[in-house]
Structure formats: structure tokens, C-alpha cells
Amino acid sequence: MMVKLKIDNFDVEVESGTSILDAARKVHIDIPTLCKHPDVDPSAGCGMCIVKVGGRILRSCCTPVAEGMEVVTNDAELQETRKTVLELILSNHPNYCLKCARSGQCELQDLAMRFGVDHDEIRKILAPTEIDESTQAIVLDPAKCIVCGRCVDICQNQQNVWALSYQNRGLATKITGANDADLANTPCIKCGQCAAHCPTGAIVEYDETQKVWDMLKDKELFTVVQIAPAVRVALGEEFGYDFGENLTGKIYAALRRIGFNKVFDTNFGADLTIIEEASEFVRRFSEKDNLPMFTSCCPAWVDYVEKYYPENISNLSTCKSPHQMVGAVAKTYYAQKAGVSPDKMRVISIMPCTAKKWEAHRHETMSSSGYQDVDVVLTTRELAKMIRQAGINFKGLPEEVADNPLGEYSGAATIFGVTGGVMTAALRTAYFYITGQELGMLNFAEIDGLDGIKAAEVDINGTKIRIAVVNGVGNVEEVMSAIREAATNGEELPYHFVEVMACRGGCIAGGGQPKVMMHGLPKPWGINDEIRKLRSKGLNDEDEEAKNRLSHHNKSIKQVYDEFLGKAGEGKAHELLHTKYRQRDLYK
Amino acid sequence: MVETSQAAQIANKWRKKRGSLIMALHEIQDVKGYVDWQDAVDVSLCMGIPLARIYEVLTFYNFFKLEAPGKAVISVCTGTACYLKGNDKVLEKFKAELGINEGESTPDRMFHLQSVRCVGCCGLAPVCVVNGKTYGRMTPDMVPQILEEWRQAFKEN
Numbered sequence: 001m002m003v004k005l006k007i008d009n010f011d012v013e014v015e016s017g018t019s020i021l022d023a024a025r026k027v028h029i030d031i032p033t034l035c036k037h038p039d040v041d042p043s044a045g046c047g048m049c050i051v052k053v054g055g056r057i058l059r060s061c062c063t064p065v066a067e068g069m070e071v072v073t074n075d076a077e078l079q080e081t082r083k084t085v086l087e088l089i090l091s092n093h094p095n096y097c098l099k100c101a102r103s104g105q106c107e108l109q110d111l112a113m114r115f116g117v118d119h120d121e122i123r124k125i126l127a128p129t130e131i132d133e134s135t136q137a138i139v140l141d142p143a144k145c146i147v148c149g150r151c152v153d154i155c156q157n158q159q160n161v162w163a164l165s166y167q168n169r170g171l172a173t174k175i176t177g178a179n180d181a182d183l184a185n186t187p188c189i190k191c192g193q194c195a196a197h198c199p200t201g202a203i204v205e206y207d208e209t210q211k212v213w214d215m216l217k218d219k220e221l222f223t224v225v226q227i228a229p230a231v232r233v234a235l236g237e238e239f240g241y242d243f244g245e246n247l248t249g250k251i252y253a254a255l256r257r258i259g260f261n262k263v264f265d266t267n268f269g270a271d272l273t274i275i276e277e278a279s280e281f282v283r284r285f286s287e288k289d290n291l292p293m294f295t296s297c298c299p300a301w302v303d304y305v306e307k308y309y310p311e312n313i314s315n316l317s318t319c320k321s322p323h324q325m326v327g328a329v330a331k332t333y334y335a336q337k338a339g340v341s342p343d344k345m346r347v348i349s350i351m352p353c354t355a356k357k358w359e360a361h362r363h364e365t366m367s368s369s370g371y372q373d374v375d376v377v378l379t380t381r382e383l384a385k386m387i388r389q390a391g392i393n394f395k396g397l398p399e400e401v402a403d404n405p406l407g408e409y410s411g412a413a414t415i416f417g418v419t420g421g422v423m424t425a426a427l428r429t430a431y432f433y434i435t436g437q438e439l440g441m442l443n444f445a446e447i448d449g450l451d452g453i454k455a456a457e458v459d460i461n462g463t464k465i466r467i468a469v470v471n472g473v474g475n476v477e478e479v480m481s482a483i484r485e486a487a488t489n490g491e492e493l494p495y496h497f498v499e500v501m502a503c504r505g506g507c508i509a510g511g512g513q514p515k516v517m518m519h520g521l522p523k524p525w526g527i528n529d530e531i532r533k534l535r536s537k538g539l540n541d542e543d544e545e546a547k548n549r550l551s552h553h554n555k556s557i558k559q560v561y562d563e564f565l566g567k568a569g570e571g572k573a574h575e576l577l578h579t580k581y582r583q584r585d586l587y588k
Numbered sequence: 589m590v591e592t593s594q595a596a597q598i599a600n601k602w603r604k605k606r607g608s609l610i611m612a613l614h615e616i617q618d619v620k621g622y623v624d625w626q627d628a629v630d631v632s633l634c635m636g637i638p639l640a641r642i643y644e645v646l647t648f649y650n651f652f653k654l655e656a657p658g659k660a661v662i663s664v665c666t667g668t669a670c671y672l673k674g675n676d677k678v679l680e681k682f683k684a685e686l687g688i689n690e691g692e693s694t695p696d697r698m699f700h701l702q703s704v705r706c707v708g709c710c711g712l713a714p715v716c717v718v719n720g721k722t723y724g725r726m727t728p729d730m731v732p733q734i735l736e737e738w739r740q741a742f743k744e745n
């Protein structure tokens with residue numbers, strides 16, 4: 001049902017149930033807010049979004065529109081009240097923006113500018129706090145926390161991880177682990193969705209750019225860099241490009257100018273993963289070995305299984321994730337070929353993800369080359385920083401190509417960055433392995449889009465394979481219960497193959513992706529479903545336009561198997577490209 | 589020993605009732621005098637409630653004690669009369685002498701420090717009570733000798 005109302009004398013018609021905040025945005029009125037985010041339910045926390053309805057001051061984020069309502073969003077009293085609220089928030093927020101990782105992309109800083117804050121109106125009370133860097137993936141600085149609660153809602157209600165919580169009450173409220181535990185000692189899976197939604201610099205990625213600069217400076221070292229699929233359709237936002245624009249060629253050029261010796265692509269690793277994972281699935285499906293098989297590309301999901309579903313560890317594919325495969329192959333096959341000593345080689349992965357920082361050392365099999373296969377993982381945001389630090393004019397860069405042989409990739413590889421992509425890529429190749437023929441239709445409409453759980457049945461020569469695709473790790477419980485129930489009742493399994501990506505929308509909306517404020521676009525900035533769709537489109541378009549859309553037709557992949565790896569899933573391939581899992585405690 | 593711990597037994601009793609976390613925590617504190625980390629972990633396992641949520645409740649209410657309190661419970665009255673007569677300074681002195689904050693116990697579990705609102709003898713203000721023994725007309729100077737008195741008392745027992 002539609003509702004008609006007036007906002008600042010503009011006639012507005014919106015669905016009933018819409019909040020005044022969202023209705024105002026439809027007529028381009030940007031009511032300020034610090035706690036409300038499109039991904040979280042309104043909590044009426046910050047008090048910035050106040051409006052007047054019939055003379056009463058209400059919070060617009062949690063007040064639904066009503067027929068005939070007359071709303072004032074901006075007058076002298078509202079301005080003054082909002083400014084006081086802002087000054088109160090700033091009264092226990094430090095002023096050291098110059099040294100903050102979120103500077104320039106901070107919603108609090110932006111509001112301070114909008115309200116013309118030029119001095120400390122209220123005397124500051126800054127309680128001593130400690131920075132939590134225990135995960136070495138995300139950093140929590142309570143001094144900068146304004147207790148808006150976005151991260152807690154995401155961590156508890158959406159991701160169902162329950163690492164972050166409110167401890168104590170009132171002014172003493174602190175966002176941290178149970179009984180003030182460091183994040184590394186909580187169920188935290190390092191997905192970084194807290195960082196992706198934090199309006200200030202209170203939760204950011206663990207910055208390792210200096211480590212990489214030090215490696216680049218050392219002339220003894222041979223540096224190899226790779227970029228994940230989702231990076232190419234998001235990095236541009238940091239340099240004024242539209243959401244979802246694919247800038248692969250310019251990113252390669254930027255990486256060469258930063259000084260990396262070789263520029264490879266994680267998409268090569270994605271094709272390699274598909275060869276291994278499709279082979280593994282075909283074998284496990286025919287032998288009915290630990291079905292359903294779960295994908296293992298997402299380290300936050302792997303961490304979640306190890307902590308919350310240890311009884312299902314054997315369901316995980318043993319395949320490493322694409323960038324770990326590239327690391328292992330770079331320090332063995334490529335090092336030999338290029339005549340580089342692997343102990344002098346450094347592999348740096350540019351990822352949309354904070355959990356990948358943890359993945360690089362999560363298990364001894366991550367050092368299968370005899371050295372740590374991937375030395376440093378940087379997020380997309382950190383790469384943007386390095387490009388700026390290097391003084392590179394990104395827009396002016398030419399488009400270059402990746403180095404061979406770990407640079408070639410298929411369309412199937414690039415969609416690894418979006419929910420449903422790994423499943424789609426794996427089915428294309430599994431179909432070929434089972435039937436010896438290529439799939440007619442290369443896409444599966446049922447597993448496309450942002451629904452939390454998507455399921456389909458795929459017919460391979462009369463054999464029906466039931467698949468599920470989950471995005472947003474909080475949605476996985478339903479799938480796991482269905483699997484458990486079927487097993488307990490001795491019924492047929494609901495699924496044979498399950499893809500899980502911990503972040504809503506997949507890696508394109510990972511915890512390490514840009515959080516850019518684009519002027520003229522609805523706020524708050526950073527991430528929302530519109531951005532998710534645009535970045536997904538960027539990857540899906542690349543797949544559709546690719547000359548080769550099948551991992552098993554990647555010529556460089558064939559070459560690496562012929563010259564070095566041998567047969568998929570066996571011998572050297574198994575030793576370098578597969579991993580193991582272990583149960584992990586929720587709390588230490 | 590989840591099956592056998594006191595906390596687990598209490599939690600199991602409340603498990604089937606929705607919204608009964610706080611009742612279970614109350615009962616554990618009634619029986620044990622506090623709810624510590626292991627108790628909270630047991631409740632989490634038995635009731636299927638994330639530990640983070642349990643600590644949200646435990647730290648929200650001042651009522652809950654998160655560890656075994658010290659043997660001598662020092663209650664410093666910060667009701668109106670005692671406060672105006674300077675008991676805030678006495679409280680600060682206790683904190684400094686013991687190296688702990690309000691609501692905490694010393695590592696040797698000898699003393700627990702808390703502030704209370706009015707113990708009903710304003711005529712003696714400012715007042716402190718240690719394990720039922722009342723000390724009136726307190727000054728910060730008296731703090732060390734009171735602590736010494738209780739240390740001796742525990743030594744003799």
C-alpha cells in the first residue's frame with residue numbers, strides 16, 4: 001500500500017512501512033545519521049536523524065511514514081539539537097584524524113565538517129583504552145568507537161558469529177568480546193563486516209602496507225603480486241570511477257609502477273581451484289564420500305566450520321583457496337622456471353578480504369612450498385593507499401596485461417568473487433568431466449542474486465545434483481540443520497554440493513573493500529545492495545564477454561599440469577594445492 | 589565437567605523456558621555468590637546461548653559478581669550524608685591501599701571493595717562496614733589500620 005505525505009513541503013509517495021529517513025532520501029533530502037545503515041535495522045542509537053512531526057521531535061530512522069503526515073527535516077531548532085548531539089559524541093572521540101586509517105572516509109568526520117565543527121565545544125573526556133590487534137586481520141580501537149552498534153548487529157544478528165558484544169552499560173559501554181576478551185580469543189572469523197560497516201576508524205583492517213614497501217625496497221627479494229577477482233571491480237571507487245567498473249588492466253599497470261617484479265592474477269588460481277575442486281567433487285559424488293561437499297575458498301567460512309560445526313569438517317573440500325594455490329605454485333613451479341630461489345621470493349596477495357590475512361598462516365599446509373606460500377595479504381583498501389603513496393595517477397594509467405603463465409584466466413575464474421560464482425564455475429567443469437561434453441547454458445539463474453540461500457537441481461546426463469549457495473554466513477544455519485536432520489533421520493541428503501561465502505553478496509562486498517563516499521549518492525557510504533549488484537555485474541559481464549568461460553580450457557593451467565603438477569588431486573597437485581582442517585575453540 | 593557443575597545443573601533446569609537466562613544467572617549467584625567465566629561457559633553450552641550475550645547481561649547489571657569476592661567485604665557508604673562528609677575520599681584511599689577498583693577483589697581474595705547507598709546509621713557518617721562490623725566517623729587515615737585489623741584476624745583463624 002502506498003502512503004502520501006509531505007516532507008519539507010514536497011509531496012512524497014512511498015510504500016507504507018517506509019521510515020521517514022528513507023522517504024526523505026527519495027526526495028533527495030539527506031538527513032544525517034551515524035547508526036542507521038541500509039544493512040542494519042534501525043536502533044535509534046545516535047540521535048542525529050531527528051525530524052519534526054506536528055511539532056514533536058522524533059527519530060526518523062525508526063518512525064514509519066503515515067498518510068497525510070507533515071514532516072520538517074530542517075529548521076533552526078533541529079540544526080542546533082543535531083549539532084549538540086554531534087558535539088556530545090565528539091566529546092569522547094579523539095581529534096587525531098590525521099593519523100586515522102579512516103580519515104577522508106569517516107562518516108563522523110564528514111558530519112563534523114557538514115556542521116562546521118571548528119573547536120571542542122564540550123570539554124573532552126577521553127578514557128584510556130587499549131587497541132586490540134590480536135587477530136592481525138582487523139583492528140579494534142575503542143577510543144574511536146561511538147557505540148553506534150552497527151558492528152554488533154552485523155556480527156550477532158546477521159553473521160551469527162557473536163564475537164562482538166556490548167559489555168557494561170551507560171557511559172561505560174564498550175564494544176568488545178565476552179568479558180572483554182581480545183577478538184583473537186573469541187569466535188571472530190575475521191570476515192571484517194564490522195570494519196565494512198563502522199562509520200569511524202574504530203574497526204579497520206590490520207595495515208601491512210609498510211611490510212610490503214620494505215620487501216619492495218630490498219633488492220635481494222623477488223616480489224610476486226596477485227589480485228583477487230573482486231578487487232578489479234571495486235578498486236576504481238577509490239579513484240573516482242563508478243561502482244563495479246572493471247579496471248583489471250589499469251590495476252596491473254599500477255602494480256608494475258609500485259615496483260612488483262611479476263604481476264600475476266588470483267583468477268589463474270581460481271581456474272586451478274576449479275580443476276582440483278571439480279575433480280574432487282566428481283570423485284566424492286560417485287563414491288558418496290562425505291557429502292555434501294562444502295566449498296573452501298572463503299577463509300571466514302572455513303574458520304566458522306572449524307569453530308561452530310567441527311563435526312562437519314570432513315564435508316569441506318580439501319582444496320586451498322585460489323590465492324594460496326597461486327602462492328604454492330609461484331614458489332615451486334614458477335620459481336624453478338624463472339630461476340628464482342624460493343627463499344628470496346615474496347608473494348603478496350591483494351584481496352577484498354580481511355580473513356585472508358589470517359588464512360595465509362592458518363595451517364602448516366599454507367607453507368607447502370617449504371616457505372610460507374603467501375607472505376602478505378593486503379586488502380583492496382590498502383592497495384589504494386599504496387597507489388596514492390607511490391604518487392601514481394591511476395586514471396591516467398594505460399591498460400596492461402598480467403605476466404605469464406600465472407596470469408591467464410577464464411570467465412569462470414572471475415565470477416569467483418560473487419555469490420554463486422564458485423558453484424557455477426565448478427559445475428561447468430564437473431559437467432565436462434562427467435559427460436565429456438560442454439554445458440549448453442553456462443549460467444544457473446536460480447543461484448544468481450542476493451537471496452541468502454539459493455538452491456537448484458542440476459541434471460547431468462540424468463543424474464540429479466542438488467546444490468545450495470549461501471551468502472552471509474548467518475544464513476548457513478538453516479542449511480546445516482536441514483543436512484543434520486536428513487542424516488539423523490536416514491533420509492536422502494538435501495544437497496550434494498554447497499557453496500558458502502561469509503559476506504553478503506560474496507567477496508565483492510568483503511570486509512577489505514573500499515568504503516568510499518561518493519558525492520551525490522545516497523548515504524551512508526561504503527556498502528549496500530545497490531553497490532553489491534553493480535560490483536557483481538562488473539564480474540558477470542567480464543565472464544559473459546570472455547573468449548573462454550571454462551576453467552578446463554585455460555591453456556596455462558594445462559601447461560602447469562603437464563610440466564609440473566601431474567594429475568589433479570594426486571601427488572604433487574595434492575601436496576601443494578590441498579589443505580587440512582582442525583577443530584578450533586570458540587574461546588581460548 | 590559441564591554435566592556435573594553447579595552452574596550446569598541450574599542452567600539445565602532453566603533450559604526449556606524462553607527468556608530465562610537472567611533467572612539462571614540469578615540462581616547461580618544465589619548458590620555460589622558469584623558467576624565466573626566457567627559458570628558462564630557452562631550456561632552457554634547448556635542453554636545454547638552465545639557467551640557474548642551472557643556477558644552482555646552479566647556486565648549490564650551491577651548486581652552480578654563475576655568472580656569470587658574477597659573474604660572481607662568492605663562496604664563504603666556513598667549515601668548523601670556519608671558522601672557529603674567526605675566518604676568519597678575514604679573510598680579513594682581504600683582503592684589506593686588495595687590497588688583495586690570498586691566492585692573488585694584483591695588478587696589474594698582477602699578483600700572485596702564496594703560502595704553502597706546508606707547503611708542506616710547516618711548519625712555516624714561517614715560510615716564503612718566490613719563483614720557486618722561498622723566503623724563510624726571515618727577518615728582516610730583510618731583505612732590502613734582497618735585493613736591491618738582484618739589481615740590479623742584472618743591470620744589468627
